[in-house]
Amino acid sequence: MKSYPLFKVHVPVEDALVGIREVLESGFINEGLQVTQFQNALKEHLGVTNLVVVNSCTSALTMAYKICGVGPDTEVITTAMTCIATNTPIDNLGAKIVWADIDANTGSIDPKDIERKITPKTKAIVIVSWAGTPCDLEAVADVAKRHNIPVVQDAAHAFDSRWNGRPVSEFSDFTCYSFQAIKHLSSGDGGALICRDEKDFELARKLKWFGYDRDAHKDEKGEWKGQRWSADIFPGEVGYKFNMNNVAAAIGLAQMPYIGKLIDAHRANAAVYQKCFANSNVIHSLDVPSQATSSFWVFTALVNDPQIDRDLLLEALNQEGIAAGLVHMPNDSYSAFKESLTDLPETHKFASTQISLPCGWWLGAEDCEHIATRVLELCEKALRNAA
Numbered sequence: 475m476k477s478y479p480l481f482k483v484h485v486p487v488e489d490a491l492v493g494i495r496e497v498l499e500s501g502f503i504n505e506g507l508q509v510t511q512f513q514n515a516l517k518e519h520l521g522v523t524n525l526v527v528v529n530s531c532t533s534a535l536t537m538a539y540k541i542c543g544v545g546p547d548t549e550v551i552t553t554a555m556t557c558i559a560t561n562t563p564i565d566n567l568g569a570k571i572v573w574a575d576i577d578a579n580t581g582s583i584d585p586k587d588i589e590r591k592i593t594p595k596t597k598a599i600v601i602v603s604w605a606g607t608p609c610d611l612e613a614v615a616d617v618a619k620r621h622n623i624p625v626v627q628d629a630a631h632a633f634d635s636r637w638n639g640r641p642v643s644e645f646s647d648f649t650c651y652s653f654q655a656i657k658h659l660s661s662g663d664g665g666a667l668i669c670r671d672e673k674d675f676e677l678a679r680k681l682k683w684f685g686y687d688r689d690a691h692k693d694e695k696g697e698w699k700g701q702r703w704s705a706d707i708f709p710g711e712v713g714y715k716f717n718m719n720n721v722a723a724a725i726g727l728a729q730m731p732y733i734g735k736l737i738d739a740h741r742a743n744a745a746v747y748q749k750c751f752a753n754s755n756v757i758h759s760l761d762v763p764s765q766a767t768s769s770f771w772v773f774t775a776l777v778n779d780p781q782i783d784r785d786l787l788l789e790a791l792n793q794e795g796i797a798a799g800l801v802h803m804p805n806d807s808y809s810a811f812k813e814s815l816t817d818l819p820e821t822h823k824f825a826s827t828q829i830s831l832p833c834g835w836w837l838g839a840e841d842c843e844h845i846a847t848r849v850l851e852l853c854e855k856a857l858r859n860a861a
């Protein structure tokens with residue numbers, strides 16, 4: 475039976491091995507030349523400047539929240555429909571999570587609900603690009619600007635996504651990427667933080683390494699020159715051990731020449747699903763704002779007919795080797811966050827009806843047509859059984 479994985483990472487093994495060998499032979503495995511090179515390659519590819527490579531998106535989010543002043547007796551407005559990693563740093567920094575609802579047709583946070591939830595304690599607004607599709611970045615930026623609150627964009631699913639043809643990082647104060655095990659681009663674990671403001675960028679560079687400017691310890695090529703612990707760490711700049719190492723960077727670097735084409739393949743596959751589901755009354759492809767160029771990490775659709783048991787549908791697909799799934803659970807369901815509980819009807823509508831289908835570069839149009847056909851056939855069968 476052919477299998478259709480939901481996630482797969484494209485690793486050009488020979489190229490990666492050359493890079494890893496170079497790292498190992500250099501005798502210096504921690505952050506040095508390869509991290510600098512990976513950082514430069516990311517800047518060039520994404521068309522950005524103020525980018526800091528770190529060891530995970532969770533680290534990037536933590537640094538962004540800290541720079542925003544998130545801490546005890548503050549609040550952060552965020553979405554529950556995401557990976558838990560978006561929200562654990564808020565709790566870990568001692569702030570209160572405030573959930574805003576989403577629009578079930580897009581999976582994205584609702585700017586109007588953000589505005590309703592703002593209080594004098596709000597230190598940040600967090601947005602997530604579900605499956606690689608940005609939320610309405612301009613509408614969120616408008617609310618944020620009127621209330622003078624920074625926006626942190628969790629773009630972990632959304633490498634290479636665009637808004638109005640521009641880098642998504644132009645529309646938020648902070649943008650966080652993930653290069654974790656199952657992302658479009660994976661260095662095993664890794665992440666990046668892009669800061670719009672130069673001062674925030676300078677602080678981020680320090681926060682990633684205890685509060686020291688690690689770049690000051692590199693030569694002009696980016697190679698590590700050796701430790702100098704005599705530099706000062708200033709009040710408010712006490713940082714973390716969040717830097718990436720050269721082995722991870724070598725794996726990421728090997729993927730860079732291919733990443734654009736790989737994401738184009740995700741987009742082409744998504745177009746196949748959109749066409750297959752266009753006339754269905756039961757399966758509704760998520761709406762993609764006209765300004766958005768999604769990177770379609772996975773393809774999410776909603777099962778619109780209550781007579782169809784979504785979980786049984788997923789089980790049937792899995793039995794056929796189609797690794798459809800949910801990807802994330804609504805974060806407000808965790809009892810650790812019970813003090814933040816509030817009514818989120820659209821979030822729960824989305825969570826109970828969404829299915830996320832494989833759509834990556836490892837599949838062709840025929841594979842996606844096959845998966846879409848099976849989804850529709852299994853839905854028809856469920857409806858016949860229910861009648």
Ligand SMILES: Cc1ncc(COP(=O)(O)O)c(C=O)c1O
Binds near residue numbers: 530532533665
């Ligand atoms: C939306 C989202 N945010 C953050 C993360 C965390 O990324 P990392 O594992 O790089 O910390 C993930 C990882 O799956 C994610 O899906």
